[in-house]
Each structure stands twice: as structure tokens, then as C-alpha cells.
């Protein structure tokens with residue numbers, strides 16, 4: 001294994017006047033370019049652990065390495081400028097414009113005004129905010145979700161190799177949270193930062209994490225592994241309880257629609273004759289045919305009895321296609337859409353809305369089986385690797 | 394002459410002596426202005442130095458609070474006994490500065506402690522040094538509260554400054570004491586009244602001034 005981006009060695013934090021340490025002898029390696037999620041029950045020490053990394057809380061003992069360098073005694077302000085920091089309350093500076101908020105660290109680092117301006121605009125674009133509209137606003141003139149995006153942009157401003165995020169999407173409504181999570185994962189595909197992400201929500205951990213560390217009391221690691229392994233082979237009862245019921249369902253959060261073979265439903269065009277459509281439908285084993293418009297975008301589901309109504313036009317009958325997902329959606333999203341849909345199938349469309357296939361129950365079942373197999377193989381491989389290397393990760 | 398008749402003489406008096414009244418008002422404003430600038434620097438400084446340390450903070454607030462309980466005449470009397478102090482503007486400015494401290498220190502401390510901890514933490518997490526956090530983040534956010542303290546102090550010492558005339562201090566107090574000294578003569582009331590109204594007018598002017606300053610120096614994002 002190459003040198004980890006962050007290495008914690010026997011980190012302990014005792015707060016004055018408390019008998020138990022908040023973090024006890026924590027050792028852990030965080031590999032470069034991955035999202036490592038710290039998850040665990042409230043009060044187990046996640047936030048304390050995270051703040052030990054950028055030394056907002058100074059450790060009582062132990063060492064911290066960043067990019068192989070011992071930073072336990074380095075100048076904390078210099079250290080923090082190399083580490084992006086996002087907290088749940090965001091903490092935007094209310095007296096400064098969005099531009100100035102994002103420009104904070106670049107200014108400290110002495111960048112030129114032109115460079116800063118270009119960087120701020122670039123970051124606003126990255127997080128999906130139109131620079132010309134938002135750059136000169138003040139934080140109070142943004143919605144909660146927009147503020148959270150600015151918080152992320154601000155943490156990314158000086159392109160730090162490491163980001164610490166403490167429940168960054170915790171105080172946001174579920175729909176916006178879902179969107180922000182997806183956006184953030186998309187951004188991360190490009191920027192490949194090393195990210196330590198704290199949450200107490202196991203579902204968020206599964207969705208966001210390349211690796212998950214499940215922490216117990218005093219930040220003791222109960223299991224630290226890839227999400228699929230944690231879901232299929234929980235290390236002990238504590239992890240099992242923490243994952244909760246429905247581990248198999250949760251595993252669907254790990255699978256993307258684009259990675260699986262899609263279902264094949266009969267399709268037809270709006271301008272085709274009804275007998276042709278009916279013949280296609282009869283030739284399949286499905287209960288409905290999907291009608292596409294001239295550009296190939298799904299319009300309606302038609303069942304045999306819809307097609308037998310001679311009076312109405314094709315664009316008025318049948319069921320409007322509501323359950324749609326994009327290829328990067330998770331199978332869990334697709335399953336959710338599928339259950340909502342009245343024909344038992346979620347339609348997959350590409351970016352421009354063109355039909356790409358369907359996800360139905362067969363697709364989900366096949367995928368679940370494939371994941372089970374992969375997880376078993378994965379676990380076996382990592383056990384072999386460990387026994388041959390003679391060490392425990 | 395009844396007081397009412399004397400009152401009728403007021404406009405005439407003012408018309409004939411407006412330049413004297415204006416001169417005294419300006420002198421009054423300068424004494425107040427100098428004191429408030431000194432108290433502002435000292436008070437905000439003390440607030441910034443002590444707000445994170447509870448014992449120090451409490452001590453400063455107690456001492457400056459004590460100043461405010463000393464009757465102004467007693468303080469003036471006390472000050473002139475200090476060697477080198479003498480009469481005139483100097484002891485008045487010292488006294489006014491002492492009276493102005495408490496509201497400024499207290500509001501500075503309150504304002505700084507009132508800054509959202511999440512904002513301070515994010516500043517810390519971004520690598521802003523102690524001084525950068527104070528001057529770029531905390532003070533600007535506490536600023537409206539600090540200014541309110543300065544404004545309250547100003548209004549308090551405008552009145553106390555009038556008593557400074559006892560020490561030959563400059564200002565509108567001269568008219569008030571002059572009027573009182575001529576009790577029974579026709580001009581007693583117009584003279585005292587012009588001093589009194591001058592003080593009130595000055596208070597209004599300062600108030601408007603601080604309104605403008607607050608507007609100009611407070612970010613649109615926190616208004």
C-alpha cells in the first residue's frame with residue numbers, strides 16, 4: 001500500500017475534567033483520493049476525531065501524519081490551510097459576499113486578485129451556482145442548500161488535498177440532501193480529494209463512502225472496510241445493530257443503474273399503427289408497451305386495452321411515464337421509482353431524456369445476486385491478502 | 394420679570410448671541426469627541442483583550458462600572474487634586490473618558506461573545522490566525538453592538554461634560570452656570586436655556602452622526 005494521505009497513530013483525546021477519554025488510542029489510515037466515512041452513534045467521538053486531524057482539538061497523545069509528514073507539532077494555521085473544512089452549520093461569514101467567503105484562504109495565501117476571481121467563478125460553477133448571479137450576494141440572500149454548496153466551494157478554494165466534512169448535509173431537507181450528495185459525488189469523481197466525512201446516518205455513509213469506519217464508544221473502530229463488505233460481513237453484533245435491518249436493501253444504494261444489464265420492454269413510436277404496436281406487445285411477455293416520441297424520449301405506457309380503444313389519439317391514452325431514472329442513479333433509486341410506477345418498471349433515460357432501457361424486478365434481482373457473489377469473493381480475497389501479508393488492515 | 398417674560402426674551406438673546414452659543418457648542422462637541430475617541434480605543438481594546446477570559450473580563454467590567462457610580466462633581470473635585478492636572482479641558486476629558494468606558498467595554502464583550510461559534514470555528518478551520526479572526530471576522534460581526542455602546546456613552550457624557558464648566562472646562566456648561574449665577578436678572582433664563590437646548594441639540598446631532606456611521610460601516614450582509 002502506498003503512503004496513506006492521513007495516518008493517525010494511537011491518537012487519544014482526554015477533555016479536562018472527564019474520566020473517560022473521548023477518543024482512545026485511535027490508529028487509522030486514510031488512503032489518498034477516497035471518501036472515508038466515520039459513522040457511529042451520537043457522542044462516540046466522531047467530531048472529536050475529525051477535529052484532531054486539523055488540530056482544532058489538540059490531541060492528548062498520539063501522532064498525526066499528513067502526506068507522510070508528521071504534523072502533530074506543525075504550525076496549526078499553516079496546517080489548516082492545507083485542509084478544507086466543512087461543518088454542519090456551514091459557518092459562512094455573514095458580513096462577506098459569496099465571492100469573499102470563497103476567497104478567504106486564497107487571500108491568506110497571497111494569490112493575485114485575477115487568479116482569485118477566476119478560481120471563485122470556477123468553484124461556483126462546480127457546485128452548480130451561476131457566478132454572475134451569486135458571486136456578489138451575501139449569505140443571508142441564499143437558501144440553505146445554496147449556502148451548503150458555497151461552504152463546499154469555500155473548503156475547496158485553495159485546492160487542498162484533504163477535506164474534512166462534519167455532517168455537511170445534516171441540517172437539510174431529505175430531497176435537497178439527496179441532491180447535494182449526488183452532486184458532491186459527481187464533483188468528487190473529478191477532484192478526487194481525500195475526504196474524511198462524518199455522519200451518524202448509516203445510509204448516508206453507505207452512499208458516500210469508499211470506505212466506512214464504524215466507530216463505537218471512545219472512537220474505537222468496530223469495523224473499517226468497504227461498504228459492500230461491511231454490509232455483507234458485519235464484524236460483530238454492534239456493527240450488525242448499527243447497520244440495522246435491511247442490509248440487502250441498503251446494498252442497492254451501492255449499485256449504479258449503468259453498471260447492470262437493463263431490462264428490455266417493447267417500445268413503439270407515436271406514429272406507428274395500433275395493430276403494429278399491439279403485435280409487438282403480444283410478442284413480448286410484458287403487460288405494456290412504451291411509446292417514444294420522435295426524438296426517442298419515453299411518453300406513455302400503453303396496455304392492450306388502451307390500444308383497443310379506437311377513438312382517442314395515442315398521445316392521450318395510457319399512462320404517462322413518471323418513473324424515470326438516469327444511468328448514474330442507484331438501484332435503490334430505481335427500485336423506489338419502480339414501486340411507484342403502475343407497470344412495475346422504471347424507465348432509464350440518458351442526459352437528453354432519450355430512452356436507454358428499463359429497470360424492473362428481474363434486473364434488481366439479478367443485480368442483487370451479482371453483488372452477493374462479488375462481496376463474498378471480495379471478502380475471501382481480502383482475507384487471503386491479510387493472511388499472506390501477515391497483517392491486519 | 395416673570396419667567397414667562399424672560400422666556401420671551403430668549404429669541405432676542407439667541408439672535409444676538411448665536412455665535413457665542415455656536416462656539417461653545419463646538420467646544421463642547423470637541424471635548425466629547427476627544428473623550429469618546431480615547432474611550433473607544435481603550436474600551437474596545439480592553440474588550441478585545443479580555444472577552445475570552447472570564448476573570449479578566451469581570452474585573453474590567455467591575456472597575457469601569459465603578460467609575461460610573463462616582464458622582465461627577467466628586468470626580469471633578471478628585472481629579473484637580475492630581476498634580477499636573479490643573480483646570481480646563483484636561484481633567485474634563487479624563488473624567489468623560491472614565492464615564493464612557495463601561496458601555497463601550499460591555500458592548501464590545503457582549504458583541505464578541507455573541508458571534509456565532511460556528512462562524513468562528515469555520516474561520517479557525519480555514520487557518521485564520523488569532524488576530525485575523527478577531528479583526529476580519531469577530532469585530533466586524535460585533536461592530537453594530539460595539540457602536541451602540543459608543544453611542545450610549547456619547548449621550549451619557551454630553552450631559553456630564555456640561556458640568557465640566559465648574560473646572561473651567563470648555564462647552565455649553567458655561568452658559569448654564571452663567572445663567573444660574575445671574576438668577577433674578579432678566580437674562581438668567583435665556584442664557585441657561587440656550588445652554589440647555591444646546592446640549593440637547595448636540596445630543597441629537599451625535600445621534601444622527603452615529604446612525605450614519607453605523608450604516609456606512611456595517612456590511613449589507615448583517616444589516
Ligand SMILES: Nc1ncnc2c1ncn2[C@@H]1O[C@H](COP(=O)(O)OP(=O)(O)OP(=O)(O)O)[C@@H](O)[C@H]1O
Pocket residue numbers: 015016018022040041042043044045046047048049200
Ligand atoms: N469541548 C469538549 N469538552 C468536553 N467534552 C467534550 C468536548 N467535546 C466533546 N466532548 C465529549 O466527547 C465525547 C465525543 O463527542 P463528539 O462531539 O466527538 O461526538 P460525536 O460522535 O460527534 O457525536 P454527534 O453524533 O452527536 O455529533 C462526548 O461524550 C462529548 O460530551
Ligand SMILES: [Mg+2]
Pocket residue numbers: 046047048
Ligand atoms: Mg458530531
